[in-house]
Amino acid sequence: xxxxxxxxxxxxxxxxxxxxxxxxxxxxxxxxxxxxxxxxxxxxxxxxxxxxxxxxxxxxxxxxxxxxxxxxxxxxxxxxxxxxxxxxxxxxxxxxxxxxxxxxxxxxxxxxxxxxxxxxxxxxxxxxxxxxxxxxxxxxxxxxxxxxxxxxxxxxxxxxxxxxxxxxxxxxxxxxxxxxxxxxxxxxxxxxxxxxxxxxxxxxxxxxxxxxxxxxxxxxxxxxxxxxxxxxxxxxxxxxxxxxxxxxxxxxxxxxxxxxxxxxxxxxxxxxxxxxxxxxxxxxxxxxxxxxxxxxxxxxxxxxxxxxxxxxxxxxxxxxxxxxxxxxxxxxxxxxxxxxxxxxxxxxxxxxxxxxxxxxxxxxxxxxxxxxxxxxxxxxxxxxxxxxxxxxxxxxxxxxxxxxxxxxxxxxxxxxx
Numbered sequence: 001x002x003x004x005x006x007x008x009x010x011x012x013x014x015x016x017x018x019x020x021x022x023x024x025x026x027x028x029x030x031x032x033x034x035x036x037x038x039x040x041x042x043x044x045x046x047x048x049x050x051x052x053x054x055x056x057x058x059x060x061x062x063x064x065x066x067x068x069x070x071x072x073x074x075x076x077x078x079x080x081x082x083x084x085x086x087x088x089x090x091x092x093x094x095x096x097x098x099x100x101x102x103x104x105x106x107x108x109x110x111x112x113x114x115x116x117x118x119x120x121x122x123x124x125x126x127x128x129x130x131x132x133x134x135x136x137x138x139x140x141x142x143x144x145x146x147x148x149x150x151x152x153x154x155x156x157x158x159x160x161x162x163x164x165x166x167x168x169x170x171x172x173x174x175x176x177x178x179x180x181x182x183x184x185x186x187x188x189x190x191x192x193x194x195x196x197x198x199x200x201x202x203x204x205x206x207x208x209x210x211x212x213x214x215x216x217x218x219x220x221x222x223x224x225x226x227x228x229x230x231x232x233x234x235x236x237x238x239x240x241x242x243x244x245x246x247x248x249x250x251x252x253x254x255x256x257x258x259x260x261x262x263x264x265x266x267x268x269x270x271x272x273x274x275x276x277x278x279x280x281x282x283x284x285x286x287x288x289x290x291x292x293x294x295x296x297x298x299x300x301x302x303x304x305x306x307x308x309x310x311x312x313x314x315x316x317x318x319x320x321x322x323x324x325x326x327x328x329x330x331x332x333x334x335x336x337x338x339x340x341x342x343x344x345x346x347x348x349x350x351x352x353x354x355x356x357x358x359x360x361x362x363x364x365x366x367x368x369x370x371x372x373x374x375x376x377x378x379x380x381x382x383x384x385x386x387x388x389x390x391x392x393x394x395x396x397x398x399x400x401x402x403x404x405x406x407x408x409x410x411x412x413x414x415x416x417x
Contacts, residue, residue: 020291021148022156027205028147034201035140036163038098041194043171045105047276048179048187049126050258051269052112053119060259060387062119064379067255069123071371073130074137081135082142082359083222090139090146095202097136098195104129105192113185142357145349146207154346158291161338165287168280172273179269222359229356236351236360238412243344244370245401246307249394252375253314253333254279259379259387265323275323275330282334289335290342300415301406303347306340308402314395318388347415 022028053063085093104125111121148156178186230236254276261272286306313333320326352360374394381390406413 020155020159021152022159025148025152027207028144028156030201030204031143031147032159032163034198035160036167037197038194039164039167040171040174041105041191043167043276044175044178044187044194045108045191047172047175047273048184049108049122050255051175051179051272052184053122054258054262055269057119058262060256060263060379060382061376063255063258064376066119066123066126067371067375068373069127070130071373071375073127074134075370075373077131077134078138079359082138082361084135085138085142086356086359087222090143091202091205091207093139094136094143095199097132097139098198098202100132101129101136102192102195104132105188105195109185109188109192112188138359138361141345141361145357147205150350153349154342155291157346157349158287158342161290161342162284162287165280165283165334165338168283169277172276172280176270176273225356225359229353230360233351235411235415236348238409239344239348239351240360242303242307242405242412243341246310246340246398248370248374248377249397250311250314250374251337251371252378252394253317253391255371255375256378256382256387256391259382260326264387265326267323271323275326278327279330279334279337282331283338285331286335286338286340287342290339290346299343300347300412303340303343304402304406304413306336306343308399308406310336310340311395311398311402315392315399318392318395 023032049066050063053066054060057063107128108122108125111118111125115121144156144160145153174190175187178184178190230240257275257279258272261267261269261275265271267274290306310333313329313336317326317329317333320329348360349357378387378390378394381393384390385393
């Protein structure tokens with residue numbers, strides 16, 4: 001498989017690449033600072049929205065539907081977002097999508113403040129947010145390859161994962177403080193303000209020239225071209241499958257913590273914030289592990305081990321008799337979740353040709369649509385058999401999937417990017 005050329009110039013004396021090597025580069029530092037603030041805002045919004053829905057309706061199915069509204073547009077339109085990201089200036093695309101997302105956040109705050117938290121208006125705005133994100137994600141992740149040299153890509157991916165999960169700690173704790181002191185609307189307003197940080201940092205980037213191949217073809221033809229490229233590279237197809245299956249069956253656990261907090265452990269809003277922060281703490285450790293083991297993180301065998309461990313940890317969490325027994329399992333689930341995701345993303349970034357980067361990575365962002373669909377599925381199972389058994393059964397599918405790939409897909413197990 002052809003490995004793409006470096007996206008940026010590497011200094012004559014290439015430094016040793018360690019855990020935080022990507023932060024040596026000014027562009028990545030700017031990008032990281034803006035994202036760190038924005039990620040906290042996202043979690044303020046997400047925790048507040050999930051608690052608003054479950055506290056006003058006490059219905060896990062409605063929680064699943066709202067999250068489905070957030071994620072379904074991503075699954076449907078992320079591929080088109082990837083096509084556009086390969087055809088236009090990615091920084092400009094990011095600034096536009098950030099501005100639109102800020103407008104939606106303001107609309108959500110106004111809806112909760114002045115329209116009595118209408119569940120249908122909330123669902124509509126959540127769907128609009130998902131549509132915007134479907135174009136934001138391919139541009140955001142494709143841009144990373146222009147910010148650091150290839151040797152620092154594993155560091156950049158892991159630092160991004162660590163930052164997201166640090167936001168999972170700060171965001172839920174901040175949301176609990178804001179909800180108790182100022183009300184839920186304050187969380188949505190704070191999220192709207194956070195988008196300005198990303199736009200400012202994007203304007204400050206000094207990006208190298210990127211040649212965009214201009215072809216007289218339609219968006220549909222470009223989309224088909226992306227599928228043709230992936231079909232010609234079986235390894236890419238396997239990596240995409242490894243990303244999609246656990247997303248549907250396991251990753252909804254973070255959304256379903258609201259149900260466990262309210263109905264299983266009777267821990268309330270503070271318990272939800274604590275469990276989310278605990279999973280995020282584990283995720284930070286998982287990101288550090290993946291970054292530290294950069295060579296190992298590029299191996300398919302390591303990726304499969306992380307994925308199987310993620311599923312096993314969730315099974316243990318679902319079976320925990322109380323919240324105290326659930327703590328170590330939830331921590332392990334967070335760690336293995338991010339370690340597996342970082343490994344998968346790093347291998348893909350180092351394998352795909354830059355001309356197809358947006359389209360290939362956008363196939364991964366269909367996972368953002370699959371996760372709410374998985375949440376809705378878990379909610380339906382929960383209504384039928386209870387939340388413990390629902391989560392345990394869905395996690396068991398991923399554990400079996402990892403074992404099947406290990407036994408029957410030696411090419412994936414032996415892969416090293």
